[in-house]
Amino acid sequence: MQQPTRISASILAADFARLGDEVRAVVAAGADMIHIDVMDGHFVPNLTVGPAVVKALRSLTDRPFDVHLMIAPVDPYIDAFLDAGANIVTVHPEAGPDLRRTLQRIKAGGAKAGVALNPGTPVAALDPVLDTVDLVLAMTVNPGFGGQAFIAAVMPKIRDVRALIDASERAIDLEVDGGITATTAPAAVAAGADLLVAGTAVFQGGPAAYAGNLGRLRA
Numbered sequence: 001m002q003q004p005t006r007i008s009a010s011i012l013a014a015d016f017a018r019l020g021d022e023v024r025a026v027v028a029a030g031a032d033m034i035h036i037d038v039m040d041g042h043f044v045p046n047l048t049v050g051p052a053v054v055k056a057l058r059s060l061t062d063r064p065f066d067v068h069l070m071i072a073p074v075d076p077y078i079d080a081f082l083d084a085g086a087n088i089v090t091v092h093p094e095a096g097p098d099l100r101r102t103l104q105r106i107k108a109g110g111a112k113a114g115v116a117l118n119p120g121t122p123v124a125a126l127d128p129v130l131d132t133v134d135l136v137l138a139m140t141v142n143p144g145f146g147g148q149a150f151i152a153a154v155m156p157k158i159r160d161v162r163a164l165i166d167a168s169e170r171a172i173d174l175e176v177d178g179g180i181t182a183t184t185a186p187a188a189v190a191a192g193a194d195l196l197v198a199g200t201a202v203f204q205g206g207p208a209a210y211a212g213n214l215g216r217l218r219a
Helices: 016-028 051-058 075-084 099-108 123-129 152-168 185-191 207-218
Strands: 006-010 033-039 065-070 088-091 112-117 135-139 173-177 195-198
Touching (some): 016 033, 033 051, 051 065, 065 075, 065 112, 075 088, 088 099, 088 135, 099 112, 099 123, 112 123, 135 152, 152 173, 152 185
Parallel strands (some): 033 065, 065 088, 088 112, 173 195
8 A cells, every 4th residue: 555655865966075964964854764876887877885885874864774776786785785774775677687586685684675677677577576575666767867857658657566566465665766856756656656766856955955845845
């Protein structure tokens, strides 16, 4: 069943020169989670952060760290992110040889396990692991960079994932990431999302604006 809308603030859009202060500020403003995009320059065309950054931020808040691994192969790095303090670890079906084994490894490490679907990844990729997954992340941009435009053509896929989750009767979060703003958020929620990843829409305007930005997304 679809849950009340929550916001996972993507630090990809934060000021990296003062990243710790940014995390404190967005948590104080009401962000439900901190979303951390990990990119390797290989699986996606960008480089971001590693487990050392996750570990450095972990002591600043008890809000869940929602870590999206856009790296391949992904399996050799899972333990490092678990040890660094990730609460949710999301991987792509294309990033390893055995998705079920990867998800089981995440769960064995004490975190929730997520599966990310790129715009071109079919919903059927979830079928073999729906009994194991805790979160499905539907990408509404092609991953790699923040600030991209929302791909409205992904909406039918989000509705299909929502129906699949509801039919499973499992407590699986449906997260949407990519181009989420106060304008696009209602469409994502109407399609079935209960967790929204937002970067630019949250962090624009500086810390004094964060609470208002989050409020507009929830509205």
